[in-house]
Amino acid sequence: MQATTHTMPHAGVHEAHHEEQGFWRKYIFSTDHKVIGIQYGLTALVFLLFGFFLMMMMRWQIAHPGQPIPLVGWLLERVLGDVAAKGVMSPDLYNSFGAMHGTIMVFLAIVPLAFGAFGNYVVPLQIGAPDMAFPRVNMASYQAYVLGGIIMFVSFFIPGGAAQAGWTSYSPLATSIPTDGQTFWLVGMIFLITSSLLGAVNFIATIIQLRAPGMTWMRLPFFVWAQFVTGFLLLLAFPPLEAAGIMQLMDKVAGTSFFLPTGLAVGGELANISGGGSPLLWQHLFWFLGHPEVYVLILPAMGIVCEVIANNTRKPIWGYKSLVYSALCIGFLSFIVWAHHMYLTGMGTKVATFFQTTTMIISIPSVIILTCFFISLWGGSIRFNTPMLFCLAFLPMFGIGGLTGLPLGFAASDLHLHDTYYVIAHFHYVVAPGTIFALFAGIYYWFPKMTGRMMNEFWGRVHFWGSLIFMNVVFQPMFAQGMSGMIRRMADGGANYATATLQKQGVEVIGGLSDKMMNLHTMILWGAVFLALVQIPFIINVFWSIKHGKKVTSDNPWNATTLEWQTPTPPPHGNFAHAPTVHRGPYEYSVPGHSSDFIPQNETDKGSRQH
Amino acid sequence: MDIPYTSQPRPDTGIYNAKVGIWLFLASEVMLFGALFSTYILLRVGARPEDWPTGLLNVPIGTFNTAVLIASSVTVVMAWASLKMKQFNRFKLFQAITVLCALTFLGIKSFEYRDKFTHYEVWKTDGTRITGHLEGKPMFMTLEKVKAAGKESILFTPDLHHYSEGKKAMHERDHGDHKAVEIPVAQIKRLSAFVPAHSTYFAIYFTLTGLHALHVLGGAVVMAYLFGPGAKMWFTDPDRLTNRVEVSGLFWHFVDLVWIFLFPILYLL
Numbered sequence: 041m042q043a044t045t046h047t048m049p050h051a052g053v054h055e056a057h058h059e060e061q062g063f064w065r066k067y068i069f070s071t072d073h074k075v076i077g078i079q080y081g082l083t084a085l086v087f088l089l090f091g092f093f094l095m096m097m098m099r100w101q102i103a104h105p106g107q108p109i110p111l112v113g114w115l116l117e118r119v120l121g122d123v124a125a126k127g128v129m130s131p132d133l134y135n136s137f138g139a140m141h142g143t144i145m146v147f148l149a150i151v152p153l154a155f156g157a158f159g160n161y162v163v164p165l166q167i168g169a170p171d172m173a174f175p176r177v178n179m180a181s182y183q184a185y186v187l188g189g190i191i192m193f194v195s196f197f198i199p200g201g202a203a204q205a206g207w208t209s210y211s212p213l214a215t216s217i218p219t220d221g222q223t224f225w226l227v228g229m230i231f232l233i234t235s236s237l238l239g240a241v242n243f244i245a246t247i248i249q250l251r252a253p254g255m256t257w258m259r260l261p262f263f264v265w266a267q268f269v270t271g272f273l274l275l276l277a278f279p280p281l282e283a284a285g286i287m288q289l290m291d292k293v294a295g296t297s298f299f300l301p302t303g304l305a306v307g308g309e310l311a312n313i314s315g316g317g318s319p320l321l322w323q324h325l326f327w328f329l330g331h332p333e334v335y336v337l338i339l340p341a342m343g344i345v346c347e348v349i350a351n352n353t354r355k356p357i358w359g360y361k362s363l364v365y366s367a368l369c370i371g372f373l374s375f376i377v378w379a380h381h382m383y384l385t386g387m388g389t390k391v392a393t394f395f396q397t398t399t400m401i402i403s404i405p406s407v408i409i410l411t412c413f414f415i416s417l418w419g420g421s422i423r424f425n426t427p428m429l430f431c432l433a434f435l436p437m438f439g440i441g442g443l444t445g446l447p448l449g450f451a452a453s454d455l456h457l458h459d460t461y462y463v464i465a466h467f468h469y470v471v472a473p474g475t476i477f478a479l480f481a482g483i484y485y486w487f488p489k490m491t492g493r494m495m496n497e498f499w500g501r502v503h504f505w506g507s508l509i510f511m512n513v514v515f516q517p518m519f520a521q522g523m524s525g526m527i528r529r530m531a532d533g534g535a536n537y538a539t540a541t542l543q544k545q546g547v548e549v550i551g552g553l554s555d556k557m558m559n560l561h562t563m564i565l566w567g568a569v570f571l572a573l574v575q576i577p578f579i580i581n582v583f584w585s586i587k588h589g590k591k592v593t594s595d596n597p598w599n600a601t602t603l604e605w606q607t608p609t610p611p612p613h614g615n616f617a618h619a620p621t622v623h624r625g626p627y628e629y630s631v632p633g634h635s636s637d638f639i640p641q642n643e644t645d646k647g648s649r650q651h
Numbered sequence: 652m653d654i655p656y657t658s659q660p661r662p663d664t665g666i667y668n669a670k671v672g673i674w675l676f677l678a679s680e681v682m683l684f685g686a687l688f689s690t691y692i693l694l695r696v697g698a699r700p701e702d703w704p705t706g707l708l709n710v711p712i713g714t715f716n717t718a719v720l721i722a723s724s725v726t727v728v729m730a731w732a733s734l735k736m737k738q739f740n741r742f743k744l745f746q747a748i749t750v751l752c753a754l755t756f757l758g759i760k761s762f763e764y765r766d767k768f769t770h771y772e773v774w775k776t777d778g779t780r781i782t783g784h785l786e787g788k789p790m791f792m793t794l795e796k797v798k799a800a801g802k803e804s805i806l807f808t809p810d811l812h813h814y815s816e817g818k819k820a821m822h823e824r825d826h827g828d829h830k831a832v833e834i835p836v837a838q839i840k841r842l843s844a845f846v847p848a849h850s851t852y853f854a855i856y857f858t859l860t861g862l863h864a865l866h867v868l869g870g871a872v873v874m875a876y877l878f879g880p881g882a883k884m885w886f887t888d889p890d891r892l893t894n895r896v897e898v899s900g901l902f903w904h905f906v907d908l909v910w911i912f913l914f915p916i917l918y919l920l
Contacts, residue, residue, distance in 0.1 A: 171654055173668045237679055245671040248664060249656050279679045283686035290858055295848035298690065298855075314843075316698050316851040325686055 071175035072613050076182050077161030078490065081483075084153035087189060088476075089575075091144035094137045096568050101129040102533030103565040123201060131531035135204035136221060138529060140192065142207025143225065146333065147232050148189050150475055154340035155236070155274070156185065158482050159243055159267045161490065165604035165611060166261050168252025168620040168642075173245040181238035188231030195224035206529065208330070211299030211322045215291045216306045226289045233282045240274040243267055252603070252642075254622035258364070259641065261602045261626040262357065265364050266343030269371040270336050277332035277375065284325035291317075298322075320385055327378035335374045337471055338438070339367060341478035342409055345431045348481050349413055351600045352428040353420025354637050356627040359412040366405035366412075373402040383451040384458050392451040399449035406442055410435060426500030430481035433508050434474060441469030444519065459529075462522025465515050473511040480507070483582070488597045492609045493589030499577040506574025513567030517560040524557045533561050599638050602626055606640050658891040673898045677905050684909055687859050691916060694851040701815035704852050705920070707770075707782075707845060709763065713918040716759050717910065723752030724907040727874070727900040734893040739885055742896070746878040749903070753871035760864055765790070767845040767853070773807060773834060774841040783809035786831065794842040804835045805842075856917050863913060866906045873899050 061070075070076060097116070100109050106128055109116065113127020123133040164172055172178045195202040200219025203209065214222050247268050251260070260268075287298040295313065299322040302315030350357045357363065379387065379395040413435055422428065444466045447453040457463060480503070487495050526534050538558050542550035596605040603622070607615055620642040628639040660667050695703060730745035768790040772782045785792055786806035797805060808831045843849045847857045877896055884892040 169654075173654065174672060175654070177672075237676075241672050241675045241679070244675050245668055248671055249661050249668045250654070275675060275679045276682050279683035280686035283683050283690070286862065287687075287690065287854075287858060290847055290854060294846070294854075294857075296854035296858075297848075297851055298694070298858075312841075314848060314850045314854075316694065316702060317854075318693060318697060321690060321693055325690075328686075 069179060071171075071179050073160050073164050073172045073175070073178060074490075074611060074615075076178050077157050077159075079182055080152050080160060080185070081157035083186060083189065084149050084157055087144050088149035088153065090193075091141050091149055092572065092575075094141045094144070096572060097129060098134060098137050098141070099561075099565045099568045101134055101531065103561040105532040105535050120196070120201065129531075132204060133201065134531035135206075135529075136196070136202040139203045139206050139209075139225075140196070143192065143203070143229075145471075146207060146337070147229070148185075148192065150337050150471060150479075151236065151274075151333075152185055153479050154337065154475065155243075155267065155270055156182070156239060158263075158340060158344065158479070158486070159239075159270070162486060162604055163243060163264055163267050164246060164250065165489075165607060165615060166264050166602050167247060167250060167255055168603045168616065168622060169246060169250035170614045170616065170619075172242050173249055174242050177238050177242050181235045181242065184231050184235035184238065188228045188235060191224055191228035191231060195221050195228070198224065208326055209288065209322075210326075211288060211291065211317075211319050212301070212304055212306075214288065215300060216304075216311075223289065223292050226285050226292065229285050230282060230289075233278045233285070236274045236278055237282075240271040240278075243271040244275065247271075252620050252622055255603075255641075256622075258361070259622055259625050261343075262346040262360065262363050262367075263340075263343035265367050266339040266346075269367045270339045272371055273332040273336050273339075273374060277329045277336075280325045281329035284322055288322065320382075320387060323382050323385060324379070327381045328375075330381060331378040332374040334467075334470070335370055337475050339370065341434070341438075341475040342367075342413075344478045344482040344485070345413060345434050347600075347602065348427045348431045348485050349416050350627040350629065351485075351598050352423045352425065352431075353416055354423070354629045355416070355420045356625075356629055357412065358415040358418075359408075360625070360627065362408055363412050366408040369405040370402060370409075373398060373405070377402055380449050380454075383454045389451070396449055396451050400446075403442065403446065403449070410439060410442070425484075426495070426497060426504055427481040427485035429501065429504045430477045430484065433504070434477045434481070437469060437473035437477060437508075437511070441466060441471075441474050444469065457522060459527055460522035461518040461526045461528055464528055465518035465522060468515045468518075472515065473508070477507070480504075480578070485598070486604075487582075487585065487589075488592045488609070489604060489607075490610055491586050491589070493585050493587075493591055494597065495585045495589055496581050499581045503574055503578040503581070506577075507571065510567050510571035510574060514564050514571060517564055521553075521557050521560055524553060526553055526557060534558065596640075599636070601628055601638050601640050603641055606642055658888065658894055667894055669894055669898045670901075673901050677901065680905060684859075684862075687855070687862070688912065688916075691855045691859070694855060698851060702850060702852075704814045704845075704850060707767075707814055708856075708918045709766070710918050712759060712763060713914055716756055717914050719752050719756050719759070720907045720910050723749045723756075724904055726752065727903045731893065731896045731900050734885075734889070734896055737889075739882075743878065743882065746874060746882075746896070750871055750875050750878060753867050753874070757864060757867055757871070760860065764857075770845050771807070772843055772845070772849065773805075773839055775834070775838050776840050777838070780813055780815070781807070781809045782813055783807050791844055791846060792842065793844075794836075794839055797836060797839075797842065802836060804833050805839075806831050807834050808832075859913055859917070863906070863909055866909070870899065870903050870906050874903070 066072075067075060070079070097109055097112065100107075108127030109124075109129060113124065116124035116129070116133075117127050120133065123130045129137070160172070160178065164170070192202075198220055201221055203214070203221040203225035204217050204219070205214035205222060209222065209225065247260075247264060287296070290296040291298050291300060297313045297315050297317040299319050300311065300313050300315060300317045301319060304311045304313065304315065346357055346363065377395060377398045379391060380399045383392050383396075417432075424432075444462070448457055448463060448466060484495050484500055487493075522528075527537065530537065534553055535558070538553040538555075540550065540552045541548055592609060595607065595609045598605070603620055604611075606620060608617065622641045623644050624639060624641055626641060628641075630637045631639055654668070655661070656668050658667055664671070726745045726748045730742050730749060733739070733741035733745060769784065769788045770782065771785055771792065772780060774780050784807070786808075845853050847854045877892070877899060881895070882892070884895070
């Protein structure tokens with residue numbers, strides 16, 4: 041491939057470079073989808089690390105309530121003041137760290153990484169497009185994201201600190217807390233929603249309009265399909281939250297009562313409001329986004345896993361059409377399951393029955409997708425490189441996350457599990473060793489295309505095995521804690537609650553938490569510490585490999601079939617020296633009778649590749 | 652390599668990129684306003700009838716504004732059609748009328764807003780409620796501000812009827828004498844202008860119309876750009892300018908359509 045790239049006529053290369061761009065235009069205010077993708081990626085990784093640090097401090101507080109946080113306690117006190125007096129995390133600080141951990145991880149780290157970074161970098165390449173359909177809208181999308189991120193970050197340092205009402209920001213709690221954190225949160229969210237809206241419009245339009253000649257819908261790599269459905273979820277699910285955000289902002293700033301009921305008392309006094317609002321309305325609007333958001337987190341991850349599995353099993357993905365239709369089904373169904381987050385709000389058993397039915401139905405396409413991946417492994421001669429290891433781990437980890445969600449989807453069992461650590465364990469299994477593992481796989485997999493160098497394989501494996509072990513050390517105990525009744529969001533990790541027992545006639549009718557359950561906090565804390573340590577090789581690996589990694593010897597180091605590997609490395613502005621034409625499906629590996637074990641999508645039947 | 656289909660339609664989809672983009676954007680706008688309209692329904696269903704003000708908005712003015720917007724959605728099409736017929740000066744004329752209509756709408760709306768900010772309701776401690784105007788027509792007055800100013804009573808010119816008495820009574824409110832009465836502060840439980848905090852009705856009224864006004868403003872800015880500096884594109888890439896006018900026109904129709912729903916639910920029902 042490299043050879044053909046080099047023998048290209050000179051005029052073709054010139055076409056791609058209209059003029060030399062200055063530093064600012066090229067790296068900061070770039071309209072090139074690849075630069076924007078990398079900008080998204082780096083920013084999101086920084087937020088991912090920041091969100092993780094917030095949680096590590098919280099884990100210390102949970103395991104050792106009231107004791108100064110080692111190493112960083114003094115810094116917290118100096119920067120944040122009284123809320124961290126003597127380096128001890130106060131309940132207020134715990135609440136704001138908790139709310140911001142969720143917000144940052146979902147809206148500032150995972151979605152921008154999965155959709156903004158990988159989608160931006162890979163989708164136009166995979167469909168054979170020169171760029172996104174609207175490059176300047178793309179730039180505006182990234183800038184809105186950064187602005188939103190800055191507003192969220194700054195909110196830690198304002199008087200009263202950041203938002204404290206959880207990432208779900210339920211009213212009336214969110215409106216009643218007398219600090220400005222929630223206002224910052226809402227304004228920040230409006231920027232982030234605007235960002236994903238611009239991104240979603242751009243992605244969908246690009247996939248509809250800019251597919252290369254011959255790239256029919258059923259020849260799209262599954263990753264593109266996943267991003268396509270994700271785009272629609274963001275496009276249609278986020279606006280209701282934007283509406284809700286505007287209304288909560290009105291409640292907070294203009295004194296309205298959209299989500300505040302008549303007779304609301306705050307601090308023992310009747311609130312001076314008109315009343316007449318509905319707290320349930322906020323929850324409906326929030327979860328109308330909140331549940332499709334889950335699939336925004338998981339679909340791009342499944343897309344990455346599909347690409348890596350097909351490439352490393354060296355055989356066509358099993359059930360391509362099932363994957364595509366399942367993804368479309370998920371996209372549709374995810375709009376009608378949201379109220380399974382609300383069984384305990386008293387919205388009524390009939391409504392609950394409807395939503396538990398749709399919730400059970402949506403698990404079917406998810407299982408189909410996972411099953412297709414598992415069957416794809418069967419009979420393959422698997423290459424166990426770092427991206428593949430992460431993808432192989434994704435399968436059981438996401439499986440655990442998904443299956444433990446079923447008891448939460450049934451109203452009856454949810455009564456017991458709702459708002460416990462079981463819920464935390466469930467969705468972290470989906471997102472952390474699930475989505476984040478897939479994202480790691482994507483980084484290791486596409487790094488050679490972005491930089492022209494491979495990441496270090498040995499340290500990649502250290503990163504993988506360490507992450508796999510300690511992710512489970514962190515999240516597995518939470519299932520047990522949750523089932524034993526440990527409630528989430530307690531600033532002391534349940535220390536008070538643990539001793540709360542009620543005896544009637546010598547029989548314990550309400551039992552506190554056992555020491556066994558409480559002691560698991562210590563194990564989780566150390567799991568988190570080691571999880572942080574094994575990320576160090578990864579961080580060093582990323583930066584070290586840019587300059588010192590093993591140079592790739594071809595444009596297609598993994599011998600892959602999809603179009604992103606048929607470009608120069610790294611792809612220049614405009615991507616393809618000549619517009620590619622597609623002649624075949626995305627996963628033609630090990631075709632009998634063919635000389636190599638892969639046939640790129642742009643190779644004609646005669647065997648010569650077109651650019 | 653240039654991005655394909657920026658002005659020519661893609662053969663298999665039949666449309667150019669920006670048109671796909673604007674339709675997708677409008678789909679998300681439908682969800683945004685859809686959520687707010689749903690909120691309107693939910694709040695209204697949950698409210699006691701006497702707490703849901705009706706007939707406080709000026710229907711003739713609202714009707715006039717509706718007519719202004721409908722006229723502008725005709726002229727916005729005329730502007731696009733003029734470009735299609737290669738009549739640049741005619742385009743300029745219709746584009747200018749459209750922008751002027753948008754500005755007229757906003758101007759009238761801001762007068763309507765001001766009218767509400769100076770119109771008050773008083774909840775008295777004996778359970779009665781009256782609406783009317785305060786002496787000197789201040790904006791945004793509240794009971795807290797009255798107390799902070801050290802006043803012991805307010806001079807209030809009541810309307811003849813309260814909105815809770817129903818629509819018929821409201822129509823007669825402007826006939827007859829308006830006499831100012833003095834109300835002691837001690838007898839007042841709550842005092843609020845018809846601002847968002849007044850009630851869930853005004854909360855949703857200002858949120859919906861405010862968001863709609865922002866859309867009108869955004870549309871006006873874009874269309875003014877296409878009328879002014881953006882129009883130069885006629886001499887370099889006329890097809891693309893025509894497409895831009897079409898796309899902004901699609902957005903403008905959506906903004907009009909939202910108002911067509913807003914007008915009856917807020918002014919008439």
